[in-house]
Amino acid sequence: MDAISALHNRISVNLLDSPAPTKDQLDNIFKAGLRACDHKNLRPWKFLLIQGDARHAFGKLMASVKEKSSPAGECSEELKTKLLSKPLRAPTIITVVADIKVHDKVPEIEQILSAGAAAQMMMTAAFAQGLGAIWRSGSMMFETTMQEGLGLTKDQKIIGFLYIGQIKACKKVPDLKVSDFVEVWGSN
Ligand SMILES: Cc1cc2nc3c(=O)[nH]c(=O)nc-3n(C[C@H](O)[C@H](O)[C@H](O)COP(=O)(O)O)c2cc1C
Known part of the structure; x- marks a missing residue:
């Protein structure tokens, strides 16, 4: 798939199936994340790959954080019980983390945006390879107990959980009009 087609047609897929992406597909996804725009090249990202039985451990973590x-x-x-099974909705979950560095010219918000951009790049890379993916979040990701349970430090903030797998069912790409969002400024 060419880049413009992937960018224009990416869609979230919440009904996902096994098998997990191959190693090559995952490498392509991570490499796409590493090309996110990044002020001062701080590389403010970390990706946690959760697959196989680790999904059960992640479900247990979710349940304990909620409690x-x-x-x-x-x-x-x-x-x-419901939370224990949440991570089983996909064979692969990538937790995208903003690994925030102290920098006098790059505030935390810019580093969080960069990690969000990495997440979006990874979503598009998954789609371009024929995989299904959805970016999920939830209030639990802001809990210190979730951060600690995933082995993160206080400067490592969770941006989201990318659930990735094979497409079971897919919705249609919405037909949005560019003109509803674009305004030519300064022409009067
Ligand atoms: C930061 C962020 C957090 C999100 N969290 C959730 C979530 O927890 N659950 C969910 O169903 N969708 C969540 N979404 C939205 C979906 O990932 C998806 O973008 C949305 O359903 C629109 O579908 P589309 O990407 O196909 O246009 C989140 C999106 C972003 C950017």
């Missing part, structure tokens, strides 16, 4: 962050008695057994 710890909920008011006493408000995290039901039913919810915890």
Whole structure:
């Protein structure tokens, strides 16, 4: 697929199946992330690859983070069971992290944007290779217990979880009009 087709037609896929992307497909995804725009080349990114049985450990982490962050008695057994299976919705999950460096010219927001750009590049690279992917988040990703459970430091902020696999079902690309979003400024 050529670059413009991938950029114009990328779509999120929430119904994903096995098998996991191949090693070559994953390498292509990570390499795309490494080409995100990056002020002062700080490389403010880290990617955690979660696959196979590690998804069960990630589900357990989700359930424990939810329990710890909920008011006493408000995290039901039913919810915890549901969270245990959330990571099983895809064979592969990539946690995209902004690895924030101290820099006098590049504030934290720019580094977070750069990590977000890396995530988007990776989404497009997955799509361009015929894979399905969806970027997921949730309030739990802002919890310190989630950060610690994933082995991150306080300067490493979670940007999102990219669920990647084979496409089970796909929606249509929405027909958005460029003119609804673009204004020629300064012409009067
Ligand atoms: C930062 C961020 C967080 C998101 N979190 C979720 C999420 O937790 N669950 C979800 O279903 N979609 C989430 N989305 C939206 C989907 O990834 C997707 O972009 C949206 O459903 C629109 O579909 P499209 O990408 O095919 O246009 C998130 C998107 C972004 C950019």
